[in-house]
Amino acid sequence: MTLPNNPKDFVYNSIHKVTGKPVDSIQPNDLLTSLVTDSIQLFELILELENAFAIEPDYDELVKIQTVQQAVEFVEKIYVTQPTQ
Amino acid sequence: MYILKSSTINNLDKPQQHTAGQGLAKLACATLAQTKPSEVQLFYTTTGQPHAKVKDRTYSISIAHTKNLVAALAATYSKRIGLDVEYPRSFSNKILAAFLNQPEIKILRELFPKNKKLRETLAWSCKEAYLKAAGLGLRQHPLSLNIQIKNKTKSKITGKILDTKKGREAFIQAKFTSKQIIAISYYDTTK
Incomplete structure (x- = not known):
């Protein structure tokens, strides 16, 4: 997947890729667990966020993310500190 | 341990599947505890793990659901159980x-x-x-x-x-x- 230029687009597109939900239906306060159908999809979403970066982010930090907005903030932090693939 | 499964439900959304699972969990726990489902109280830990209480006794439970299939498991508290x-x-x-x-x-x-x-x-x-x-x-x-x-x-x-x-x-x-x-x-x- 080609990374878009900003973390918000990346997160929203990742959610769309895994769940099929239209990007414009996703809200910042949505819980990630409410957007996926099951734990397998949640794991796929975690992998999408994890695999985008040159250095794997800490899994323990990734799984603390609960909402879409938290995912965006997490990716923003990583974008600042390391290059992406 | 007591497991209950229901595949007679159709087209429930996720919250409805979860509610059905909670009902089955109460039934499974009630059967194990030899009491009525109305006597079973469900509660969740801070990590979201469900448990059940009947009077002053705690039980381990686990709930699993996917499209058209819901199941629940209950056991005595000394056992930690998980169901998928x-x-x-x-x-x-x-x-x-x-x-x-x-x-x-x-x-x-x-x-x-x-x-x-x-x-x-x-x-x-x-x-x-x-x-x-x-x-x-x-x-x-x-x-x-x-x-x-x-x-x-x-x-x-x-x-x-x-x-x-x-x-x-x-x-x-x-x-x-x-x-x-x-x-x-x-x-x-x-x-």
């Missing part, structure tokens, strides 16, 4: 490598040479059942768990899961058909 239900599905190589190590993939291929969807979903289900028993969910990486299958029949496997992060061993048991998998994991907190 799945329909066999395909996994990409990327996802497979993210939750199964090479020795596990090899053993599963040997045990289930002809049914890729079944063997891969079975492995996921067993790991998911353990993570629920441990109250961890996906907060712990599935690759930290090693599946050891000790016995296999046409419709059932039994074995162990080794949690390399917690230094713990748990039992796993799964019943399967080509269309459905129900996996249970449990360990005794007194041992």
Whole structure:
């Protein structure tokens, strides 16, 4: 997947890729667990966020993310500190 | 332990599936405790793991649901239990490598040479059942768990899961058909 230029687009597109939900239906306060159908999809979403970066982010930090907005903030932090693939 | 399964529900959304699961959990716990479901109170830990209380006695419970299938399990509190239900599905190589190590993939291929969807979903289900028993969910990486299958029949496997992060061993048991998998994991907190 080609990374878009900003973390918000990346997160929203990742959610769309895994769940099929239209990007414009996703809200910042949505819980990630409410957007996926099951734990397998949640794991796929975690992998999408994890695999985008040159250095794997800490899994323990990734799984603390609960909402879409938290995912965006997490990716923003990583974008600042390391290059992406 | 007491397990209840319902596949007579159709077209429930996720919140409805969860509510149905809670109802089954109360029924399973009530049967175990020899009381009425109305006497069973459900509560959740801070990590989201469900438990049940009947008067002053606490019970372990686990709830699992997927489309058109809901199941619940209850046990005495000294056992930590986890339950998962799945329909066999395909996994990409990327996802497979993210939750199964090479020795596990090899053993599963040997045990289930002809049914890729079944063997891969079975492995996921067993790991998911353990993570629920441990109250961890996906907060712990599935690759930290090693599946050891000790016995296999046409419709059932039994074995162990080794949690390399917690230094713990748990039992796993799964019943399967080509269309459905129900996996249970449990360990005794007194041992």
